[in-house]
Amino acid sequence: MTADSVQSLIDQLHEEAEMDRPTEETPDIGIIMGSDSDLPTMAGGKDKRPGAYAALVEELDFAEQTEYTDAPDARFTFETFVCSAHRTPDLMYAYAETAEARGIDVIIAGAGGKSADLPNMTASIAYPLPVIGVPVQEKSVDSVIGMPQGAPITAVDAGKSFNAALTAVQMLAREHDELRDRLVSYHQGLQTGVGEVSRDLHELGTPGFKDEYWDTDEA
Numbered sequence: 001m002t003a004d005s006v007q008s009l010i011d012q013l014h015e016e017a018e019m020d021r022p023t024e025e026t027p028d029i030g031i032i033m034g035s036d037s038d039l040p041t042m043a044g045g046k047d048k049r050p051g052a053y054a055a056l057v058e059e060l061d062f063a064e065q066t067e068y069t070d071a072p073d074a075r076f077t078f079e080t081f082v083c084s085a086h087r088t089p090d091l092m093y094a095y096a097e098t099a100e101a102r103g104i105d106v107i108i109a110g111a112g113g114k115s116a117d118l119p120n121m122t123a124s125i126a127y128p129l130p131v132i133g134v135p136v137q138e139k140s141v142d143s144v145i146g147m148p149q150g151a152p153i154t155a156v157d158a159g160k161s162f163n164a165a166l167t168a169v170q171m172l173a174r175e176h177d178e179l180r181d182r183l184v185s186y187h188q189g190l191q192t193g194v195g196e197v198s199r200d201l202h203e204l205g206t207p208g209f210k211d212e213y214w215d216t217d218e219a
């Protein structure tokens with residue numbers, strides 16, 4: 001028996017799949033996760049490393065689309081849902097089954113625990129849409145990446161949803177030069193940071209560098 005709150009999401013996904021909306025107005029990336037307890041890893045949060053949300057919004061100028069029929073001004077967007085493979089298998093199935101028709105080009109799917117089945121099952125149902133799996137914990141890695149021959153999934157290391165977002169945008173960039181430019185610019189920013197830190201470490205010396213860069217407690 002499917003709960004009403006879940007059934008209404010399933011119905012909504014199917015209705016949206018029938019709408020045939022212009023591709024510029026549909027989310028390009030779908031982010032799903034097994035539980036809202038995965039959100040700190042999938043999005044980033046206080047005292048957590050930055051996640052997919054930060055990569056997309058802060059580094060690559062994407063916007064989150066919260067209403068399917070009311071796209072943000074940003075050309076490139078993503079959407080976010082919780083759908084558990086084990087608690088709400090119908091919702092997982094509906095999301096994966098309708099994703100392509102709803103205009104999604106790539107899915108990022110994260111799950112934790114030892115039975116992290118959302119990414120691999122979504123990859124099988126959404127095929128040929130690419131799915132990037134994020135094992136939310138180290139113990140989830142095997143269940144995310146362990147797919148049989150002929151049933152592909154792409155995956156990142158445990159917790160690295162930031163990289164999953166970059167990979168998703170790399171896929172989209174094959175068709176959108178603007179995204180290619182944003183990825184290159186992001187990488188140049190990384191290089192600039194390393195160069196500046198390296199020069200400072202060399203020129204300030206280790207004690208001077210610690211004074212400049214570290215909190216007093218760390219030194």
Ligand code: RP5
Nearest residue numbers: 034035037038111112113136
């Ligand atoms: C997995 O079980 C979820 O992806 C989550 O990582 C884990 C625990 O879920 P909660 O009990 O916190 O909802 O399916």
